[in-house]
Amino acid sequence: MTNAIHWPEWVPLAGHHLRVSGVHFDALRIQGVRxxxxxxxxxxxxDGNAGPVICEATGFRWMYFLVAPGAAKDHNWPLGVQRFGGAGCRTVTYIGVPALAGNTWPLFWYSEPTPTAPYVVPGQLLTALGPVSPSAS
Known part of the structure; x- marks a missing residue:
């Protein structure tokens, strides 16, 4: 599945590992079909180069959009988008990160990090989320 030459230091070589959000990346989490x-x-x-998006195949089927460290706090996210990491976050959250190849179940890459998209661009994610109502923040 992987065509990536780019293998960031925070991506394990095999299986999956937990990484603390806010260190190598901030994470934005959205549940299920949405x-x-x-x-x-x-x-x-x-055009297929969105940056790192991790899918959890069990439970609530979370999608994790990984943005640059500190970038998640710079935006107002609509209801249903949970932010992990960055300044002002008072809890430590671990995000499961799969390897780029091999058996990583129940996690897999929906979109891998690449040299040109090492992170999801928050503005592009906001656009993909669609219009935000004035009451959501």
Missing amino acids: GEQVAARLVAEA
């Missing part, structure tokens, strides 16, 4: 739709829209709008 997360899948946003991920598909983001990847389509970026």
Whole structure:
């Protein structure tokens, strides 16, 4: 599945590992079908080079959009988007990160990090989320 030459230091060589959000990346999490739709829209709008998006195949089927460290706090995210990491975050959150190849179940890359898209661009993610109502922040 992987065509990536880019293998960031925070991506394990095999299986999956937990990484603390806010160190190597901030994470934005969206649940289920909505997360899948946003991920598909983001990847389509970026011509397949959207940056790292991780899918959790069990439970609530979370989609994790990984942005540069500190970038998540700079935006107002709509309801249903959970932010992990960055300044002002009072809790430590671990995000499961799969390897780029091999058995990584229940996690897999919906979109891999690449040299030209090492992170998801927050503005592009906001666009993929669609219009935001004035009451959402």
